[in-house]
Amino acid sequence: MSGHVINRADQELPQSRYDIVVIGGGVLGLAAAFYLRKFAPARRVLVVEQGGIPSEEGETHFSPALHHHFFPDEGDRRRARWWSAVLADFQHESGVSVALKNVFSRVRYVTSEPSGVEIARADPAAFRLAKAAEFRGTMVEKFVTFDDDAWLAVDPDGGYGNAEAAALHYGHGAVALGADLCLNARAAIDRSGEVRLDRLTINNRMQIETARQTRVQTGMLILAGGAATGALIEHQLGELNPFQRYYAQFPRIDHAPGFSLAEDGSLDCPVVSTGDFTFRPHLDGALVIPSALPPDPDGYKPTGGRLMGVNVGLRKELITRLVNRMESIPAFTLPTLNLGKTCGNLRGAWEALTPARRPEFRRVPDLDAYALVGGSHGFSLGPAVALELAARLAGRDDLPWD
Numbered sequence: 001m002s003g004h005v006i007n008r009a010d011q012e013l014p015q016s017r018y019d020i021v022v023i024g025g026g027v028l029g030l031a032a033a034f035y036l037r038k039f040a041p042a043r044r045v046l047v048v049e050q051g052g053i054p055s056e057e058g059e060t061h062f063s064p065a066l067h068h069h070f071f072p073d074e075g076d077r078r079r080a081r082w083w084s085a086v087l088a089d090f091q092h093e094s095g096v097s098v099a100l101k102n103v104f105s106r107v108r109y110v111t112s113e114p115s116g117v118e119i120a121r122a123d124p125a126a127f128r129l130a131k132a133a134e135f136r137g138t139m140v141e142k143f144v145t146f147d148d149d150a151w152l153a154v155d156p157d158g159g160y161g162n163a164e165a166a167a168l169h170y171g172h173g174a175v176a177l178g179a180d181l182c183l184n185a186r187a188a189i190d191r192s193g194e195v196r197l198d199r200l201t202i203n204n205r206m207q208i209e210t211a212r213q214t215r216v217q218t219g220m221l222i223l224a225g226g227a228a229t230g231a232l233i234e235h236q237l238g239e240l241n242p243f244q245r246y247y248a249q250f251p252r253i254d255h256a257p258g259f260s261l262a263e264d265g266s267l268d269c270p271v272v273s274t275g276d277f278t279f280r281p282h283l284d285g286a287l288v289i290p291s292a293l294p295p296d297p298d299g300y301k302p303t304g305g306r307l308m309g310v311n312v313g314l315r316k317e318l319i320t321r322l323v324n325r326m327e328s329i330p331a332f333t334l335p336t337l338n339l340g341k342t343c344g345n346l347r348g349a350w351e352a353l354t355p356a357r358r359p360e361f362r363r364v365p366d367l368d369a370y371a372l373v374g375g376s377h378g379f380s381l382g383p384a385v386a387l388e389l390a391a392r393l394a395g396r397d398d399l400p401w402d
């Protein structure tokens with residue numbers, strides 16, 4: 001039987017006790033709920049999300065969702081392959097059809113990174129090594145400068161996805177399998193095994209306020225609050241927080257003369273990675289995706305910097321990196337490079353950083369709770385890690401990629 005979606009503050013929850021409460025309705029929390037119901041249909045599961053589905057607050061909303069298979073760890077490559085198969089037919093995986101259909105654009109992923117080239121060399125059946133000369137005269141040349149003899153690694157199954165579409169599939173799929181979903185409810189936790197829900201509403205001054213509070217008993221908690229998970233652990237449970245975060249930003253290169261477009265009007269270009277910057281088509285232009293910065297200190301407030309005496313939205317550390325690469329990345333000299341006038345009008349979001357810089361779940365000490373955090377590869381590898389957590393809680397050890 002389907003679960004319930006509770007989205008108004010005056011709606012009662014169908015139950016006051018759940019076996020598992022998942023805090024956070026981003027792609028990882030929803031994937032965990034989906035696989036929990038799939039593997040252990042007798043367990044009562046509730047997902048609590050402070051916004052809607054897809055939420056406009058978390059990492060999933062802002063993620064450029066790059067996906068490739070250049071992972072040094074063989075197990076991660078298998079997880080990424082499994083995810084590629086899911087992305088190719090999400091309706092089959094989730095059992096539901098959702099309105100956002102463009103869940104993955106398989107445009108190829110080209111990297112000049114030595115580690116990627118090494119992985120491609122070791123596995124010629126999965127990847128292709130190409131002499132850089134092959135890309136002369138193509139869009140790739142706008143994003144990376146190379147000698148003709150240099151090797152580039154090509155992942156034919158790579159590209160970029162739509163993390164929100166994936167979250168929607170998992171969300172609808174979880175409800176179809178019987179999970180309850182409580183939206184517009186901010187969860188607070190302590191060590192009692194009880195979750196307090198601030199049921200949110202919008203007042204007539206268009207401010208979000210708490211309409212009422214609801215308490216839910218749970219046997220197990222999954223903390224999947226994205227970049228907020230560290231604060232949940234530290235401030236609400238008083239545990240040392242293993243997760244950090246930094247404020248990520250993505251400038252856009254708007255359409256420029258010489259940019260070629262595919263039939264659907266999007267930039268006709270694979271994802272191109274140079275290591276510290278990756279470029280992906282975004283409508284008729286490209287998104288610039290810097291690799292992760294070091295963690296920001298507590299209390300850091302995102303602010304823009306100054307470039308050649310002009311205020312821009314891009315933060316100082318990324319301006320420095322961009323200036324250092326101006327000679328080797330032709331697109332950085334285009335007049336259509338859009339760094340925003342202020343931080344607020346440049347696309348950006350808090351990104352969780354895990355200690356190993358890959359998605360993970362870990363037990364919160366002395367509590368029936370797991371933290372489930374994506375971090376930098378949370379789109380590519382996170383759903384597999386959510387599935388692993390669900391399988392562990394359901395007592396299963398057969399994983400679909402093994």
Ligand SMILES: Cc1cc2nc3c(=O)[nH]c(=O)nc-3n(C[C@H](O)[C@H](O)[C@H](O)COP(=O)(O)OP(=O)(O)OC[C@H]3O[C@@H](n4cnc5c(N)ncnc54)[C@H](O)[C@@H]3O)c2cc1C
Nearest residue numbers: 024026028050055058059060063066187226374378379380
């Ligand atoms: C800028 C950026 C770029 C990225 N690029 C890539 C990439 O190219 N490739 C890749 O593989 N991965 C990438 N990632 C990582 C990937 O997108 C994330 O790991 C993934 O989306 C995380 O999903 P999540 O469900 O863990 O978190 P989120 O999507 O952040 O979801 C957490 C949810 O919890 C809710 N929440 C938080 N606290 C509470 C509370 N107390 N009560 C109720 N609800 C709460 C929030 O509203 C939010 O909706 C990127 C991430 C970011 C931020």
